[in-house]
Amino acid sequence: MKGRKVEKHDIVIVGGGSGGIAIASSLLKRQKNLNITIIEPSDKHLYQPAWTLVGAGEFKQENTVRPMADCIPENVSWIRAAVTSFDPEKNHVTLDDGRIIEYANLIVSPGLQLNWKAITGLEETLGKNGVTSNYRYDLAPYTWEMVKSLRQGRAIFTQPPMPIKCAGAPQKAMYLSCSEWENKGLLSGIEVEMHNAGGVLFGVADFVPALMEYVRRYKAKLNFNSTLVRVDGPARKAWFNVKDADGNINEVEKSFDMLHVVPPQSAPDFIKQSPLANADGWLEVNQTTLQHVRYANIFGVGDVVSAPNAKTVAAARQQVVIVARNLLAQRSNTPLPAEYNGYGACPLTVEKGKIVLAEFGYGGKLLPTFPLDPLVPRYLGWVLKKTILPWVYWNLMLKGREWLAKPG
Ligand SMILES: Cc1cc2nc3c(=O)[nH]c(=O)nc-3n(C[C@H](O)[C@H](O)[C@H](O)COP(=O)(O)OP(=O)(O)OC[C@H]3O[C@@H](n4cnc5c(N)ncnc54)[C@H](O)[C@@H]3O)c2cc1C
Known part of the structure; x- marks a missing residue:
């Protein structure tokens, strides 16, 4: 130098x-x-x-x-x-x-950093063969295309090891897809699976019961300790490393009609x-x-x-x-x-029109902004996510107007 x-x-x-x-x-x-x-x-x-x-x-x-x-x-x-x-x-x-x-x-x-390459065969099939991800600007519309066009078959949603940005986003994609299929009367013909590299549905235990109600309603099959490692888009097959209770890892092959992938992050x-x-x-x-x-x-x-x-x-x-x-x-x-x-928030879109607004700080301490039971899915959360928060972002947060931002 x-x-x-x-x-x-x-x-x-x-x-x-x-x-x-x-x-x-x-x-x-x-x-x-x-x-x-x-x-x-x-x-x-x-x-x-x-x-x-x-x-x-x-x-x-x-x-x-x-x-x-x-x-x-x-x-x-x-x-x-x-x-x-x-x-x-x-x-x-x-x-x-x-x-x-x-x-x-x-x-x-x-x-x-999104580590797409960590999953063999993924990058070359993203945006085609039913393989998509809401974690990329250009691919989120393809998720919607897949959801709209799927009438039957198997839809798989994956979640990599923590930490990731917006830890709820992998399951949000699943709930909203299910909600659409439910509204169209198609859900009974679609087998929905979540493959989660971790061992819990959501890191803050208080929110899990509300989420589990939706998992049951949508009849989604939860697979924990199951990590996506390889994809063959044209063959519509995905492989998962599944860890059993003794720590042994077995590779499991799954076929899919739609695959929503959240990449490993670092x-x-x-x-x-x-x-x-x-x-x-x-x-x-x-x-x-x-x-x-x-x-x-x-x-x-x-x-x-x-x-x-x-x-x-x-x-x-x-x-x-x-x-x-x-x-x-x-x-x-x-x-x-x-x-x-440690405040952070994850508006969990459990169905079209309803959100469980998970707001919490260090140690999973609940930090609700509004004087309402935070564990209940609400329309208010939906309005907040779809209309109010984007406005707050562009017009307040990025302009130094610190609404909803005062330290607890
Ligand atoms: C699908 C999805 C859903 C989400 N949902 C929510 C939600 O509901 N609620 C919520 O609050 N958050 C959500 N998030 C998370 C949120 O978007 C991120 O936490 C947030 O954008 C982080 O801000 P950041 O400034 O750290 O990073 P970013 O906003 O990602 O910005 C990083 C910037 O750094 C730049 N950069 C990268 N490398 C370099 C370099 N070498 N030199 C200089 N600049 C560089 C990049 O170009 C980029 O502009 C979601 C994210 C995704 C992907």
């Missing part, structure tokens, strides 16, 4: 996704003269939570994307490149075009390989302050952080308030004032 010019910046944000744009706006709301730079390679900003609804024919795909240039706040500079490595001792990041950027403060928010490679990672590869932050545990001038927001919260936009919405307050305190050498309670 000797001899290469170093560009100096003040506050640098890695990633212009949900967390990155929101933290830039939240900081500027507090101090409008801050000098902020976002490093982001993509020219599109994606609202991923609505892809579940796109896959159910309930939301327009094109309403989940906006030009990145329209989302980056005024007075924030945008470097259109990807970060490839970190040198936190020198306060440097290196970009894929070779440039070196120096920062006073760094906020790391590049989301997580921290992005460039984070895993950096001095900022913990042993599992995630950005190692203090789970209460969201400050990096080794580098006081670095903070994290969103899916990349090591904190054991549910990886959701809902979590990022509260994290940005914590990080905005704590980062400004760190810059003025005062104690960090804000504490994150």
